[in-house]
Amino acid sequence: MDRLIEILEEIAPGEDIETCTTLVDDNILDSFAIISLVSALEEEYDIVISPADLVPENFNSAEALWDMIQRLSDD
Numbered sequence: 001m002d003r004l005i006e007i008l009e010e011i012a013p014g015e016d017i018e019t020c021t022t023l024v025d026d027n028i029l030d031s032f033a034i035i036s037l038v039s040a041l042e043e044e045y046d047i048v049i050s051p052a053d054l055v056p057e058n059f060n061s062a063e064a065l066w067d068m069i070q071r072l073s074d075d
Contacts, residue, residue, distance in 0.1 A: 001066050007040050008062060017062055024056040034059060041065070047072040 008017040011033050015023075023029045029037065037059070038049045047069060058068045 001062070003044060004041075004066055004069065005062060007037065007044065008065075011037055011040070021061040021063075023061060024059045029059055037065075041069060045069050045073060 005017055008023075009015075012023070012028050015028050017023075020026075020028065024034070034054070038054070041047065042049055049068075049072065053068060053072070058064055
């Protein structure tokens with residue numbers, strides 16, 4: 001998960017990434033940031049994030065993102 005935090009900090013510098021649970025709801029991650037994040041995660045973790053996975057619940061926190069990465073890695 002450390003690498004995920006690093007990626008998030010690169011995309012949203014200065015934010016409290018580790019504890020924030022409203023990354024999408026509070027527009028910390030806008031649509032451009034999400035596209036950048038999806039690309040970085042797919043490359044880093046060798047996963048495919050489908051349009052069905054592009055819901056705020058999967059992107060609102062580092063924990064939710066990590067859960068999605070784990071789930072997609074198992075597929």
